[in-house]
Amino acid sequence: MSSYEKTLDVIFGRWKSQTLYAGVRLGIFDSVSSDSKEAALVAKEIGLDDALAYRLLRALASLGFLKEESGSRFSITTQGDLMRKDHPHTLRGIILLEEGPEHYQIWKHLPKMITDGRQNAFVREYGHGAFEYAERNPEYAEVFNQAMSSYSRIYTQWVLEAFDKYDFSNIQHLCDIGGGHGHMLSHILSKYPHMKGSVLELGSVIRNKELLWASKMGVGDRCQYIDGDMFREVPSADAHIMKLILHDWNDDECIKILSNIYNGSSDGGRVFIVEHLVPDPKTPHFSKLFDMHMLCWGSGRERTVEEYSGLLQKSGWNYVQTLYPGNGLIGIIEGAKSKP
Template structure:
């Protein structure tokens, strides 16, 4: 199997690709959202901006919850009409949209009249690649309270979520299905975004049977089966997720080539695949559990085949990368962590794999390929 050549070629183990401006990266020397001060800025002023930059996220969460982008739609609308459609206060809503317009989300085309920008359009619920469900998940009070106690995680190395809520993340969600539904919808949105990058940078036309370990609702399996008509696949996740995956794959018209299987990947994974995929999952788990999962895949794979891990690879040193902040989410909510290239090499070595290559995508996520050692 070969992967299509990207500019500069695939990144081999031991080399590092620079961060690419775009989703999840910050270009050195640029200002944080909301900054309008020109020239050299004193450190206290810069710190002031950074402390208040969280307001951008909070406003995005609020307008997503209220459905503001849906209310505006393809038209340009006066704030009074937008407020009527969203049952909000016109003056307060204007102040919120004015602030977001200053950072490229929404645009004030005439006084108190707004339209959508490409960024704002991602908050619509009726567009491909919608980020509205993700914004609602980011704003969940249970999640936000954990970040308010982040000092606990820094002191102890343990999730602040457990400290705040008295139980771990997965147990809490199992007891609150309405929140689990928001989380699952958000992860489905993330899957669509990540999948598009993966499909563009790695050729899987030689794969005959793919096993997606931790498949969730099966969006990646569905996208791959649509692209590769000779491929068959297994979507493997917890039994409670199987009905949702079956519905998604039926909706996408590929259920005749897909099998949805329930189980626990920390115990075993289905055999018979020539390619195993772990997408946006391995960073949820500490090294012990991650190695257990990978060893189960190695046993199921036999002596040939390949493992594809879709995840962020943290660069060393001061290099900006969104994954360094995603790692703080893991620190606060779960026991897992984002990993550097050397940490992936160590993880694979313990599980009986060797790293073959790392291929960046348009997002902060990479396609990490390993083969039996």
């Protein structure tokens, strides 16, 4: 791509993701299948205006999510399949959250926040931080929690890959702090049958038992869900893991969480921090873009290994190592309670 094409691609990036959002929101990908179907029939099935639905389907085809054939007929592509509700690695939850109304609104505060140095877009727009807003808006909370499971469908594989050579024999009890519906922990328990686990979460997130992964994954007898607050106290365990937690919070808040984990660990205890790790200045990386989202969403940020290592040290932990999956999109930082 030329510089012009690359730049235009960025300029029109939101048009693409909003087009995809509309398709997912309206249920297009659960109506169109691999056998081609007339646009008018899709529109009728899911209650859309014929003419406008055709234009949306055509745009989705132009982006590669559908295939348009003559006679206004459409079929789904491999890319479109990833937007279906029933795809095992569906990305549907992610688009519904990241292009949904709340996350769309908060980005508009980015230039002003950078001018005045106050990182609080959610508060500017809605009067509360994101987690408080979720407590008051069940619809956002549902979309948010589904999106976390949707992200996990990709990230859990990377975590398992990064841990592939790790010796878990001394870890009998692993606690996932802010573990959502338990997707990652259930997969870890499934791979390492000697372990039991617990998920520490806000009560509102784990209330609906049908959404929890442990029983769906057949590890319900080894996995406990605990309603609690990581800023107050964490359950004791041989090791604690956190995926995409510390990037939600500022340094002081991270030190509070890491110190609480330290207090809940026995000597030799471990902590695993799973995050997008910012690489050296010369390397373009998804973490540098995700950092803009964190700037808009809450008080957090993406950090380098050195920055996480500094937070560990300030909370009493010793940095041990960083493990990466092959694609390097995330990393797992290991800390130990005593000298490694």
